[in-house]
Amino acid sequence: MPSPSFEERFDPEIAAAMTRMNNDADAGLAHYLGIVFDAMTPGRLDATMTVPKSVITPFGTMHGGAMAGYVDHVMGCVLYPLMGKGQWAATTEFKLNYLSAVKGGELKSTATVLSLTKRTAVVRVDVKDGDRLACVAQGTLLITDRG
Amino acid sequence: MPSPSFEERFDPEIAAAMTRMNNDADAGLAHYLGIVFDAMTPGRLDATMTVPKSVITPFGTMHGGAMAGYVDHVMGCVLYPLMGKGQWAATTEFKLNYLSAVKGGELKSTATVLSLTKRTAVVRVDVKDGDRLACVAQGTLLITDRG
Amino acid sequence: MPSPSFEERFDPEIAAAMTRMNNDADAGLAHYLGIVFDAMTPGRLDATMTVPKSVITPFGTMHGGAMAGYVDHVMGCVLYPLMGKGQWAATTEFKLNYLSAVKGGELKSTATVLSLTKRTAVVRVDVKDGDRLACVAQGTLLITDRG
Amino acid sequence: MPSPSFEERFDPEIAAAMTRMNNDADAGLAHYLGIVFDAMTPGRLDATMTVPKSVITPFGTMHGGAMAGYVDHVMGCVLYPLMGKGQWAATTEFKLNYLSAVKGGELKSTATVLSLTKRTAVVRVDVKDGDRLACVAQGTLLITDRG
Numbered sequence: 001m002p003s004p005s006f007e008e009r010f011d012p013e014i015a016a017a018m019t020r021m022n023n024d025a026d027a028g029l030a031h032y033l034g035i036v037f038d039a040m041t042p043g044r045l046d047a048t049m050t051v052p053k054s055v056i057t058p059f060g061t062m063h064g065g066a067m068a069g070y071v072d073h074v075m076g077c078v079l080y081p082l083m084g085k086g087q088w089a090a091t092t093e094f095k096l097n098y099l100s101a102v103k104g105g106e107l108k109s110t111a112t113v114l115s116l117t118k119r120t121a122v123v124r125v126d127v128k129d130g131d132r133l134a135c136v137a138q139g140t141l142l143i144t145d146r147g
Numbered sequence: 148m149p150s151p152s153f154e155e156r157f158d159p160e161i162a163a164a165m166t167r168m169n170n171d172a173d174a175g176l177a178h179y180l181g182i183v184f185d186a187m188t189p190g191r192l193d194a195t196m197t198v199p200k201s202v203i204t205p206f207g208t209m210h211g212g213a214m215a216g217y218v219d220h221v222m223g224c225v226l227y228p229l230m231g232k233g234q235w236a237a238t239t240e241f242k243l244n245y246l247s248a249v250k251g252g253e254l255k256s257t258a259t260v261l262s263l264t265k266r267t268a269v270v271r272v273d274v275k276d277g278d279r280l281a282c283v284a285q286g287t288l289l290i291t292d293r294g
Numbered sequence: 295m296p297s298p299s300f301e302e303r304f305d306p307e308i309a310a311a312m313t314r315m316n317n318d319a320d321a322g323l324a325h326y327l328g329i330v331f332d333a334m335t336p337g338r339l340d341a342t343m344t345v346p347k348s349v350i351t352p353f354g355t356m357h358g359g360a361m362a363g364y365v366d367h368v369m370g371c372v373l374y375p376l377m378g379k380g381q382w383a384a385t386t387e388f389k390l391n392y393l394s395a396v397k398g399g400e401l402k403s404t405a406t407v408l409s410l411t412k413r414t415a416v417v418r419v420d421v422k423d424g425d426r427l428a429c430v431a432q433g434t435l436l437i438t439d440r441g
Numbered sequence: 442m443p444s445p446s447f448e449e450r451f452d453p454e455i456a457a458a459m460t461r462m463n464n465d466a467d468a469g470l471a472h473y474l475g476i477v478f479d480a481m482t483p484g485r486l487d488a489t490m491t492v493p494k495s496v497i498t499p500f501g502t503m504h505g506g507a508m509a510g511y512v513d514h515v516m517g518c519v520l521y522p523l524m525g526k527g528q529w530a531a532t533t534e535f536k537l538n539y540l541s542a543v544k545g546g547e548l549k550s551t552a553t554v555l556s557l558t559k560r561t562a563v564v565r566v567d568v569k570d571g572d573r574l575a576c577v578a579q580g581t582l583l584i585t586d587r588g
Contacts, residue, residue, distance in 0.1 A: 028202070028204065029201070029210040029213055030210075033212075054175060055175070063177075063216075064223060064237075064238050065216030066176055067219075069213065069216045072210070072212035072214075072215045073212050076212075090211075090248075092245055092581065093242065093244040093534065093581055094215075095241070095243075095536050096242075097408075097434060098238065099408065099416055114430055119583065122534075133409060136432060138389065138391060138432055140391060140533060140534055239414065242389050242536040242579065244556075244563045246555065246563055261538075261574055261577055262538075262541070266413075266436065267386065269538045280555055283555055285536065285538060285579055287538060289413065289414065322496070322498065322504070323507055348473065349469070349470045351469065357469070357510075357513070358517060358531075359470050359471075359510030359512075359514050360470055360510065361513075362506065362535075363507065364506070366509045386539055387536070387537060388509075388536070388537065389534070395531075
């Protein structure tokens with residue numbers, strides 16, 4: 001028996017709730033970084049980060065740590081609408097490459113679930129600055145049944 | 148002829164200036180995350196992050212993106228006192244593993260230069276929460292001669 | 295002035311020579327692993343590994359190290375037809391995720407150049423076992439001008 | 442109640458059996474790569490790879506894929522003597538940096554368990570070529586209870 005597809009597993013209410021929770025937050029790291037969720041679809045999260053001035057370094061470019069925080073955030077959220085009742089998912093590791101310096105503006109990201117088993121998921125994240133890639137990442141989430 | 152050792156390359160004035168610049172900042176990502184440099188020695192940077200409440204998620208644990216930002220920050224700074232005049236170094240990629248959830252308090256980190264050539268460096272970062280490892284990372288910096 | 299596109303940089307003679315050299319080898323790691331290049335196109339290498347029995351472990355699945363060797367091999371080769379005269383490229387780091395156990399048969403891989411500057415390139419590799427992903431990887435190559 | 446220490450968990454009989462199985466093999470990837478286990482101690486595996494001529498490329502240096510295979514192998518083995526009855530561990534991802542080109546000879550490696558929970562472990566691998574680091578890696582293993 002094949003495992004359920006992302007479409008079958010996807011809970012649009014959880015996606016809507018997470019999007020609202022993220023976009024309406026007035027505190028927290030994602031709020032500080034200016035991250036807004038544009039669309040949560042089965043196995044995918046599209047988001048935009050409007051680079052805040054506070055993460056521009058004296059060299060005039062965005063602090064890499066802001067990108068790393070952005071990647072971690074979308075990677076950790078994309079899976080929720082696919083979880084079963086009582087399950088949750090936590091990022092356990094990731095790797096990223098910075099492909100070009102960012103001066104500001106809007107960074108569009110796509111987090112894509114590449115693989116999902118009962119225990120783990122692998123997610124890829126691409127971040128674009130205009131039409132060029134600014135960062136690519138891939139990481140692993142562990143899935144847990146709450147006690 | 149062997150390349151100069153970290154001790155020979157190390158410029159304590161740059162280390163002192165970077166430490167001051169980091170610790171006295173009243174804006175920027177490192178300030179937001181509560182990162183203070185404790186010691187810059189040849190090939191090594193010891194720092195402390197006092198976890199701000201703003202990066203604690205509704206689940207009661209620190210946002211992984213805050214750890215990622217912390218790792219990126221110390222990885223990107225450890226090399227400066229080893230650079231020659233007119234050189235600079237930028238993180239081009241890293242990978243991290245989260246080893247345990249963090250609830251707050253102080254996170255001590257050590258960034259260690261494992262390898263340094265004319266063009267690249269490899270840096271390892273360990274972050275401890277009390278006496279246990281909370282995060283380990285390794286990454287690559289590219290070294291550039293300013294034009 | 296925009297940098298030349300992959301199509302403009304691509305040297306089909308180098309691609310043909312590398313393919314021949316790889317596919318005709320009767321020794322070396324790629325020969326041992328059963329790796330054949332199917333197509334080298336601008337910024338992309340498609341290859342097939344016919345899993346040799348010698349890398350099946352006593353547990354009946356392919357040794358992960360064989361996959362890692364496969365990834366390293368195609369990642370290191372995809373860039374050559376894009377190099378200028380006297381340039382060469384060497385993998386300096388990569389990260390991979392194993393997505394499913396492999397029992398044998400043919401593994402199709404695609405190495406794709408995501409980014410290429412004068413000094414570095416970032417390459418992504420996907421490996422498929424039939425219609426499912428078996429491994430995903432991303433890594434960095436350093437580009438050098440020979441003395 | 443603290444979890445058992447590596448010393449308490451360590452089963453010397455399994456360590457001896459794995460060492461024998463590895464060192465006496467006359468086939469398989471580890472045999473092809475010339476990997477011998479020198480010592481398995483709680484949370485640590487020391488090994489030596491005597492670089493075979495077959496993995497030296499036409500450029501006169503060792504194929505990176507051979508190093509990747511070496512890293513995968515020791516990372517995947519270090520955990521076994523710490524597993525409970527009926528448990529096993531499989532590498533799910535790792536990242537490595539190549540620090541220096543290898544021309545041949547003996548490569549000494551140390552795999553160290555940094556973290557071990559019921560479900561995952563994080564392992565670090567250092568590989569030395571004489572007295573300099575040739576490769577550093579870190580990766581994640583998933584721990585499974587056999588059905």
